[in-house]
Amino acid sequence: MDVDISRKTYVEDIDRGIYDIRNEFKYSYKVEKGLTEKIVREISEKKNEPEWMTEFRLKSLEIYNKLDVPVWGPNIDELDIENIVTYVKPRTDMKYSWEDVPEDIKETFTRLGIPEAEHKSLAGVGAQYDSEVVYHNLKGYLAMKGVIYTDMETAVREYEDIIRKHFMTVVPPSDHKFAALHGAVWSGGSFVYIPEGVHVDIPLQSYFRLNAPGAGQFEHTLIIVEKGAFLHFIEGCSAPKYSVNNLHAGCVELIVKEGARLRYSTIENWSKNMYNLNTKRAVVEKDGTIEWVSGSFGSKVSMLYPMSILKGERARAEFTGITFAGNGQHLDTGAKVVHTAPYTTSSINTKSISKDGGVAVYRGALVITENAHHSKSTVSCESLMLDNKSRSDTIPVMDIRNDEVDIGHEAKIGRISDEAIFYLMSRGISEEEAKAMIVRGFVEPIAKELPLEYAVEMNNLIKLELEGTIG
């Protein structure tokens, strides 16, 4: 067969279609640009927050002003925090029925398939439009078991004791500049509480969305899974495209108690002008398990490194991630694990694809402290380069301070091998199909971990054009 097998194949961008339809920009309340004490007080006041929360916000603002931006990672110079309207309150107040949600907002969610998703066996929907949760629902029988699933604002009022005890203790505002920013201006997000021994058999889902141009989104998620309980939480993010650079500095705090298990799945598909500087962290107690499934497809710049702190004996962390960086994207993602107790185990498995000038970076950290004897960890990173305009870096760090450990780390980089294509072609498969098969095979171990309703997005992602257009 006379075919040039080294010809490059063009992988289509994810069809953003419905995500990029933007609604007419309407809002009822908007604070002035920039970040001052006055704005922070205003946010707190509008939310009718207790005194301690206002104080917390102001303290975070103080820390924010002291800290510098990270000296490492992607260039975020274009991000001018002074010009980002940090808070935009949507027109509607809390609604508990789908029918009450305004038509244009509802339409957007319908396009994203949220109500259908809910009907399709999802336990609850907490859809966030701009900074406030506008729609909330949780199936009755879960509420009867004592499961709490509500927005953060309500939680601060109704479950004040729990929130006060745990809010930003897993990720303190002093962690980094954007965590401090989050502490000062956080708004919206979800609070989930699973009581001891409760097994939530259907996943809870929240869908975040940004609509106002130049608006930052600082949603806060706090999940507490009590002793022996189980939860699968799905978080999806998308935003329509605007010319103003958007910032997302959310914060996710997960507390996994003794013997509990939490699976936290995320698909981030922000529009390509978004700065996604999200902080996610889990603290896992004795015999507990945290499982992260993370897909990063969107945004202009992402800095996202979910962290697991294995605090109790035999605690376990698993991280499965995929990153796809296309034209104009710099996706700096990875995972951090800190083993602080004996007999803890972790496994990190990531895949990244870069094409068309995209930059995909795996940045990891693995720390085994003096106490964590008999810990085990395996890290595996694979990168696929689809052309030579792109960039792919692997930056793992291992810090081992114990002798009784078993650590393995491996990483690979390369492109689709000519031999593999040649082999498949020799079996009568066309060149294009062969390449498509290989890419599908590459992401398959991750794809099967993704929540069902995101399979469509995944399929679009790996859809290969039938005829090569690059190279």
Add this chain to the structure above:
Amino acid sequence: MIVIKDELNSLPIKTYRWLNVNHLKLDECIEKDRKPFCKRFFEEMDDDNISIGSINNIVTINQHLSRINNEKQEYGVSGKMVDMAENLNNAGVYAYIKKGADIEKPIRIEYGMDRENDVVIDNNIIVASENSRATIVVDYCTLDDIDAFHNGAMKIYAKPGAAVTVIKIQRMNDNSNHFDSNIAVVEDRAEVNFIQVEFGSKRAVTNYISNLKDGGKSAIYSIYIGNRDRELDLSYYMNHIGRRSISNIEVKGALKDRAKKVFKGTIDFKLGSSKSEGREGESVIIFDKTVKSKAVPLLLCTEDDVKGEHAASSGKIDEDKLFYIMSRGFSKEEAMKLIVEASFNPVIDRIPLEDLRDIVRDELARKLIVEERI
């Protein structure tokens, strides 16, 4: 007085600050004066195919250097340390190997530091002309119980088709400082292999870069022992510039007591380095829970048609092996030494001189058995 106020061995790409691996920050004064090194440190060679001399012989060296493309190279543990070695040196060797020459006898350089000569600042330049072959052995050691200071630089120019092997052995005593910067310019189809033995000094900061052009090959085989309060900061960088270049970094270590080690290994596939391959691996045997072992194996890539791989592993010494050897009448220390030696042997066997292999094995035994008994 030698003042070192500097950031050494900076990572090519920075990462999280809390891990403290972006660079080694030093701010200290070493109570030493720069003074002449009055000892013979190299052997003359009776071979027309090689010119070898002291770096201070400026006339000869310029004559040879004019034949190489002496463009400014960025390398070393830091700009300041390289500057010190290149411009304020008190020792150093240049060697020029003629076209097509095959120098079988290794070029031996030995910096033996003693009470009178406890400072070595050396600048070494090796030029291997087209299709020549040579082996260079450098030994840094302390002969007296002194606190010696060493800061050195070595530039290796391997012209097209040349093959150079450099072996560096560092076995200075536990009071000494050791800084070492190396660069190899590996031209078309040339090959540079670098074998490093880091067994000594209180602090060892070393840096090695290979710039690989079309079809260039480079390998690093490194072994280290960290015991007592030794600090090691080892940085290796394989810079794939040309097509079909091949690199390999293989590092093996053993850490015990309160030793601290940072390993930084980078494989960088630059645009245009298509069909290149690079791999790196580090494995460490950890003896005590008081050691600190950090590893940063970077893989950077802007070219699609390449193959890159890295692997790292660390773990405790295999108890079953230890038990087996001890059941045969060996002491625990001897058994540990045997296991480490087995891991290091593939690298030790690459040293082409028997007396040097013995020196390395004796040193290993001294570190893991004799010093244990003191």
